[in-house]
Amino acid sequence: MPIKLLAASRRRPGLTRADYQRYLEFVHGTIARRERLKIASYVQNHVIDGAFGVLDDDTHQQLAERDAVVELSFDSFRDMLSTLEPAEPSAASVDGKFFADERNNIIVMVEEEEIPVPTPMATYNPGLGLVEGVGALKVLQYIMRDESVYPEDYLKYWREAHEEALEKVPYAREQLRRCVLNKRCRANDNDAAARKHFKMVNPPVYDAVAFHWYDTIEQAGAFRQYNEALKSYSKKKFANWSKSFFLYTKEIVVVRDTPKA
Amino acid sequence: MTVNSTEYTVQKNYGDWYASTAIKAGQPPLTPEEEARPFAKYYYDEIPQPDPAHMAMMDKPCDPAKALYPEQMNDLLNPGDLDTEIGWCNLANGAGFIANKIVYPDVTAEMIDWWFAWHPVEDLRYRIWYPPQHAGIMLSPEGRARLMDETIPWSERNWGVTHHVTENCNCGMDNVTISFKSPKDFGFDMSRWKRPNVATFAGGQGWAVSVDKTDESITAPAMMCHIFRETEAGLEHRTRFWMGYRLSNGKPELTLPPGVAVPPVAVQGLARHNVCEFTRFKTFLPRIYKEFGGRMVV
Numbered sequence: 162m163p164i165k166l167l168a169a170s171r172r173r174p175g176l177t178r179a180d181y182q183r184y185l186e187f188v189h190g191t192i193a194r195r196e197r198l199k200i201a202s203y204v205q206n207h208v209i210d211g212a213f214g215v216l217d218d219d220t221h222q223q224l225a226e227r228d229a230v231v232e233l234s235f236d237s238f239r240d241m242l243s244t245l246e247p248a249e250p251s252a253a254s255v256d257g258k259f260f261a262d263e264r265n266n267i268i269v270m271v272e273e274e275e276i277p278v279p280t281p282m283a284t285y286n287p288g289l290g291l292v293e294g295v296g297a298l299k300v301l302q303y304i305m306r307d308e309s310v311y312p313e314d315y316l317k318y319w320r321e322a323h324e325e326a327l328e329k330v331p332y333a334r335e336q337l338r339r340c341v342l343n344k345r346c347r348a349n350d351n352d353a354a355a356r357k358h359f360k361m362v363n364p365p366v367y368d369a370v371a372f373h374w375y376d377t378i379e380q381a382g383a384f385r386q387y388n389e390a391l392k393s394y395s396k397k398k399f400a401n402w403s404k405s406f407f408l409y410t411k412e413i414v415v416v417r418d419t420p421k422a
Numbered sequence: 423m424t425v426n427s428t429e430y431t432v433q434k435n436y437g438d439w440y441a442s443t444a445i446k447a448g449q450p451p452l453t454p455e456e457e458a459r460p461f462a463k464y465y466y467d468e469i470p471q472p473d474p475a476h477m478a479m480m481d482k483p484c485d486p487a488k489a490l491y492p493e494q495m496n497d498l499l500n501p502g503d504l505d506t507e508i509g510w511c512n513l514a515n516g517a518g519f520i521a522n523k524i525v526y527p528d529v530t531a532e533m534i535d536w537w538f539a540w541h542p543v544e545d546l547r548y549r550i551w552y553p554p555q556h557a558g559i560m561l562s563p564e565g566r567a568r569l570m571d572e573t574i575p576w577s578e579r580n581w582g583v584t585h586h587v588t589e590n591c592n593c594g595m596d597n598v599t600i601s602f603k604s605p606k607d608f609g610f611d612m613s614r615w616k617r618p619n620v621a622t623f624a625g626g627q628g629w630a631v632s633v634d635k636t637d638e639s640i641t642a643p644a645m646m647c648h649i650f651r652e653t654e655a656g657l658e659h660r661t662r663f664w665m666g667y668r669l670s671n672g673k674p675e676l677t678l679p680p681g682v683a684v685p686p687v688a689v690q691g692l693a694r695h696n697v698c699e700f701t702r703f704k705t706f707l708p709r710i711y712k713e714f715g716g717r718m719v720v
Contacts, residue, residue, distance in 0.1 A: 164670075238668075242679045272670070309435035311562030313584045313601070347599075347629045348668065348677055350641035 163201060164238050164346060166245070167269045167370060169230045169303070169408075170261040181228050182207045184260040190415040192252045199240035202417045204232040206299060206410035209378065213406040215392065222403045223365065224265055230301055230408065238348060241270075246354065263359040267303070268352060269367050271343035276323065276371075278337045283376055294339035296374035299412045300384050305404040306368045315368055315399050316344060322394035323371070326387050333387035339374040365404060381409055428459070429543050429570060429719055439560045439586060440597075446545065446558035446588045447595035447633040456546045460720060464550035464710060472701040476508065476524075480693045483686065484509030489519040492664040492674035496611045498649050499619040507660065510693040515676055516683035518644070518665030520693045524700050527656035528708040531621035532576065534650055534657070536715050537707060538602070538624045539569050539579035543718065548587065551706070552699040557588040557595060570718055577622055578604070588633060592691030595633040600646060602626040608647065609672050621657065624648045627669045642684070643668040643677050644692075659703075661696055665689060 172181035185205055193203050206229060213225040235241040245254070257263050281293040306315040319342070327334045345368045356364065373384055384407070392402055425431075434442060456462055488505035490497060491513065497504055507523040541547040541559070543566065548559035561569065565583040568574065580602040587598045603626045606612050610623075625647040632639050647662040665688065666678045678684070714720055 238670075238675060238677045239680055246679070308437045311436045311565075311584070311586075314562045314564045317564055346668075347641055347643065350629075350631065353638050356637065 163234050163236055163273070164241055164348075165235070165271050165273065165343065166233045166241060167230055167267075167271060167343060168233075169227050169267040169301075170257075170263070171224070171226045171265060172228045173258070173260060173262045176260065178208070178228050181260050185229055185231075186413055186415075189253065189256055189260065190413070192256055193415055196252050197416060198244040198247065198251065199235060200233055200244060200416055201236050201240070202232075202234040203415040204417070205413040205415055206230045206232070206301060206408070207413055209409045209411060210381075211406060211408035214403045218403050223406065225406075227267075227406070227408055230410065257359075264361050266359050266361060267364055267367065268349075268355055268359075268361075269343070269370060270346045270349040270352075271370065272346055274342045274344060276320075276340040276342055278340050279327070279334050280336070281338055283338070294374065296338040296376045296380075297411070298375040298378050298380060299410045300373040300375070300381075300407055301410055302371040302373065302388070302407040303367045303405055304369055304371065305365065305401040307398055307401050310397075310399050312345075312368055314397075316342075318394075318397040318399035319369060319371075321396065322391050322399065325394055326390035329390045330383070330386045333383040333390075336375050336380045336383040337373055337387070338376065339372075341372040343370040343372065345369065378409065384409075427719055428455075430566070432544050433563060433566060434560060436562070443558065443588045443597050443633050449557050452546065459544075459546055461550060461710065461714065462546065464706065465546065465553055467550075467553075467706070469552070469554060469698075470701055470705065472697045476701075477694065477697055479508045480510060480690060480697060483511035483690075484521075486511045486513055486519070489513055490521065490662060492609070492645055492662075492667050495609055495647065495662070495674075496614065498647070498660060498662070499611065499614045501619070510689050512683050512686060512689065515666075516678050516681075517667055517676060518663065518684035518686075518689035518692075520661065520663035520665070520689060520696065522659075522661040522693065522696050522700070524659045524697075524704070525653065525655045525657070526659060526704050526707070528705070529657045529703065531650055531652070531657060533707050533711045533715065534622050534624065534648075534659075535576035535579070536711060539576055540714070540718060542583070542585045543569060550710075552702050555590040555592075555695060555699070557590070559588070560586040562586075572718070580624065581607070589695075591630075591688075591695040593688050596630045597633055597635075598628050598630040600626050600628045603669070607672055608645075608669065609674065618651060621650045621652050623650065629668075642666070642688070645669060645674060659700060661700070663692060663696070665692070 208228050484506050506521045510520045513519050542561050545558040549556050568583055581604040584601045605623045608625050628644045628646050629641050631641040644663055644665040645667045649660050651658050665684045667674045668677045
């Protein structure tokens, strides 16, 4: 089963978000195309906006800025390791310092689970309705597990909360085109080398990152309503919302092969 | 049965359980509450020593060319024996391989199914299995609810349940999470899943890390397979471990960095531990089943 690395980063000091995103797409992305190694697919999610924590927090309980999240997919765990830790440092591995504040990266190794959605295709425009499960607005929701909850129960509770939230919010139910739950893999525990490389100190651990696709930025309100319903799920406490965040992003595909017929 | 019974009141939340494992790892004496449990007497049993000839087969690695890879697990459903039924080694790809076989004249498949559902509910139930090296166990609230659900057949009770175990497999105390699977989810060919090929099964995906975990500690995956079949001599228990593998959507996947091998001392340590803990089964399981079998609450 494919494994995927999610790396959320913010720009290095002295760069604007535009500087950072331009470098990420046109320099770093180009390096990855030229030196693909065993990357199966590579997607950049450029941040448009986002929110960190909840309104009840007096102050932020986490680093409240992210400028992009990159997704690197591999056919196997060994492909991932041989790409990220090549015998000789790759051009991509030494390029990060030119645009990212690397010690504040959040890295999560995940496996995807496709969560069925009620309305995967827009109905109001035949042109938009040609393809299921796509959308110009991609929301990335990093949800931190409450430390009292067992990891195996956390995923179950998220699913229950998600289904209930969609039930409560018809707008989101109608507009959500695709949902993927990215579940943290235990192999992620062995990331000492990555932490050392990036000089990361106690990076936050996220057991799940949910991706939501909507047609356009105009449907961001649907996600906000959904998110409020998700947070109000009261049957089981499962998340630390003060340390969770979501990002509205634009997806930039760097490497993705056309599926074989 | 009420939620005030010990089977429920021992539940800890994740953070509290994790913090408690350092204490459990010291294998403290039983608490007064544990001493009062009717099965506490088993903690003080004299533990039977393994057959020396059997244990000697774990002294040196076996021939890797005769080992079974996890992708070949369905060979365990063939009649007869495989090339290696007792032994351990590193496979050519660096993974650790363990095989063990023990025949239990007085044990049934029903006893096995009951035991794997009964023992995770309390530390003491796990400790009495093999007191020298078993330190404690915990379930999540959802896992506990499933194991206590009497509408689920014993043979299926553990499917999807994660046991959070603290034990020493001869390399120091580890916290091991074992996510039990149905044989189908483990990867077996269910069209061949029938007697006499198989009587029952307990297995899943494990991840082990030292109780004294640091940033540098390795969290090690292993696929664990206990498969049982009936023979004229009794219930035959065949164990296989594939260390360094994880189950990925029902398929085994090697999760070692290229060029890295599971340390032989860890493979041999688990192999020896396995012989010891299941030697104990031979007489212990029929006795405790006679006293408490067929029910969860004591």
